[in-house]
Amino acid sequence: MAIACEFEPKKCSLEYKTNIWDIGNIPNRLLEYFLKSKYMVDTLLSKTFIRAAEQNFRSEFSLSNDSFWIGYRIKNRRSSCKKFVIVVRRERIPQTKDETLPSTYCGLEVLVKGKFDTDGESRAIMQEEAKYKLDEHLTINDSIIDQLLQAHSNITGITTSPVLSMNYNGDKPHKLKPISCIVILCHTKGVVPMGEKPFPTYIHGFPVDVRESCPATSATRPPHVGDTIKADTGMTKGTLGGFVFIGSKKVYYLTAAHVLVQKHFLNENLFNRPNEIDTKILRKVSQEWQECGKLERGYFGHIVWRNRVTVDAILVSVDHDDHKPKDTCTFLPQENVINAGFSEGSKPYFTGKIKEILKLDTSLDIVKYGQKTLWTKGKMTSFNAFNKIYFEANDPGEYFYRNYYGQIVVTSNSGKFADQGDSGSLVFTVEDYQDPELQCIGLLNAVNLSTFEVFITPIRAVLESLKLDLNAFTRLDPPFYLKYFNIIQETQALQTEILFNIEENTREFRTSNLRNAPVSSMQ
Incomplete structure (x- = not known):
């Protein structure tokens, strides 16, 4: 099928084939026309446009595959319409105008989050949790963990809680119900990675509470140049x-x-x-x-x-x-x-x-x-x-x-x-x-x-x-793989030279034998 839409002053058309997912460089203006901040039905066509926007976004802002992902929001579980979002995860939030990403791209919302940024819900609940008792029948076994991890890439942890958090909204008071629940911790709440289903609402009869949290080890990482x-x-x-x-x-x-x-x-x-x-x-x-x-x-x-x-x-x-x-x-x-x-x-x-x-x-x-x-x-x-x-x-x-x-x-x-x-x-x-x-x-x-x-x-x-030697930096060695890569290169170069010399010597030997061989006439 063919799709055409008008942009002043030109008309832009896209030839689309259902068996092609990566359709190359679709103009951003065309993508924005179809994707602009709205809920849409999840079809093959919408997926194609989303993947094209993803490809353009990666190329334009030079981001690696693991630094951002495409997800979607849903109005409710009964609706099949989705609102797609670009989620960018960075070690460090950009601080200059040149580094800052746009709030929207090709009509899609761009959500930029630091690696350990969360909405504070888990922290707000911690003190209240100590006031309630957890249902002794609530346990998490390995099969539950394996099933959840296999189906959901956004999970950062799975635990339990004696309270169920309701309608958390930043610093505003929110409701806590004294109900034992399974807590799914995730990096970005409210956005489901594309191709995955929302988190379950119940597991083995217990309600599921989704909270943002990014656990990390208490040990400090070694220092880096650029810290x-x-x-x-x-x-x-x-x-x-x-x-x-x-x-x-x-x-x-x-x-x-x-x-x-x-x-x-x-x-x-x-x-x-x-x-x-x-x-x-x-x-x-x-x-x-x-x-x-x-x-x-x-x-x-x-x-x-x-x-x-x-x-x-x-x-x-x-x-x-x-x-x-x-x-x-x-x-x-x-x-x-x-x-x-x-x-x-x-x-x-x-x-x-x-x-x-x-x-x-x-x-x-x-x-x-x-x-x-x-x-x-x-x-x-x-x-x-x-x-x-x-x-x-x-x-x-x-x-x-x-x-x-x-x-x-x-x-x-x-x-x-x-x-x-x-x-x-x-x-x-x-x-x-x-x-x-x-x-x-x-x-x-x-x-x-x-x-x-x-x-x-x-x-x-x-x-x-600073009274330092000129070789104060030079206690550092080349990377292990480069050092041995260079050795391999040198060895290969030496092998090539030996083979060349052998070939040259063989050619000279044959030429010399031909010159000294007796000549016979053909009669």
């Missing part, structure tokens, strides 16, 4: 740039000094004073702030390295084993790697190599990962630049400035290379996108909010000012 960090004494947030090593076991985080140090401490004497500053360093894990170390040494001022350079850097010592990096190679996050020129699924990694920038080089591909703007790509536009950086004083509305000398300037043609919150990020150059090994060129410290020029301190000046 959000701050001091407990201030509101400024920045980025965990990377790890450096002193001796055989001592591990430090590297970031910008102004992220963690109160402004009145920012001076040339900072190097010997961090341990005098009474502050705790925190990093954000899920939705919580966890202590992750203490200030060790820093530098905020000018040094002479080829020319005058201003350094704004500090180290945070890591004494607790849970706060030390577990990998011998630092893999950077994969979220939106294509924004930095990498292919989808690439794993950029850093083994500690640095690259000294001695002059303006506009040919370099420069990338960074920061907690605010994630992966970005840019080009050098200036070298040995000067800028006056303004800081907000401890009193609101008051500012002071510091002069920054000898900075590398980077900009991006496709948006912001960095924004407030990215201070402390390591900045890299990448030479081969097929083997995405990164080489560090500097530490990000400031951004011009008018021109979006980003100021980066050369990494050698940073290391020297």
Whole structure:
């Protein structure tokens, strides 16, 4: 069958065949016409349009398959009409306009949720549950769990409760019935994944109560490059740039000094004073702030390295084993790697190599990962630049400035290379996108909010000012699979060379024998 609908000023038509599910690039305007925020009957045609919208959404916003899913809402269980929704699950909610997803796409509602975001219902019920007694006949066996998990992908837990929650709506009072029930915990309540049925209302005669909850282990995860960090004494947030090593076991985080140090401490004497500053360093894990170390040494001022350079850097010592990096190679996050020129699924990694920038080089591909703007790509536009950086004083509305000398300037043609919150990020150059090994060129410290020029301190000046060896990063090894992949490549190359030499020698031997063979005439 054929479908046609008019859009000014053109008419757009779609030829549809019932045996084709992936029908390619259907225009978004056509999809919106059919899907626009309404309840519809679940037919083969509606499924086809939904899958086309899903494909376009994935492509336009560069999302992986496991970071979003299509679901539907129902008016009631007696109705066959469904309202489809795009549910996006992210480790981190976008904080800038460039990252923010639209509230609707092709007429479908877009629901963006953090990995551990819930509506608070389970938390609100906890205190009341202790007042009631659970029916002793209510038990959950393995077969119930297996059946539910097989039929529903949105489940995060299955438990029991002595109370049934009714009509929960945020902070407004809601009704609790003293009825023992089976509780199905899910990530997103009210949206059923496409292709699945709603949760059952009763199981073995007991009512089912659906609540949002995302359980997680109480253990902290190891720190990552790009983590959000701050001091407990201030509101400024920045980025965990990377790890450096002193001796055989001592591990430090590297970031910008102004992220963690109160402004009145920012001076040339900072190097010997961090341990005098009474502050705790925190990093954000899920939705919580966890202590992750203490200030060790820093530098905020000018040094002479080829020319005058201003350094704004500090180290945070890591004494607790849970706060030390577990990998011998630092893999950077994969979220939106294509924004930095990498292919989808690439794993950029850093083994500690640095690259000294001695002059303006506009040919370099420069990338960074920061907690605010994630992966970005840019080009050098200036070298040995000067800028006056303004800081907000401890009193609101008051500012002071510091002069920054000898900075590398980077900009991006496709948006912001960095924004407030990215201070402390390591900045890299990448030479081969097929083997995405990164080489560090500097530490990000400031951004011009008018021109979006980003100021980066050369990494050698940073290391020297902190009394670190130039190989402070290089205790990291290449990824295991890459190391052995390279060995295999070298072995294959050697085999090819040997076979080539054997073939060449055989050809020469045959040619030599032909020349020396007796010649007979044919009569």
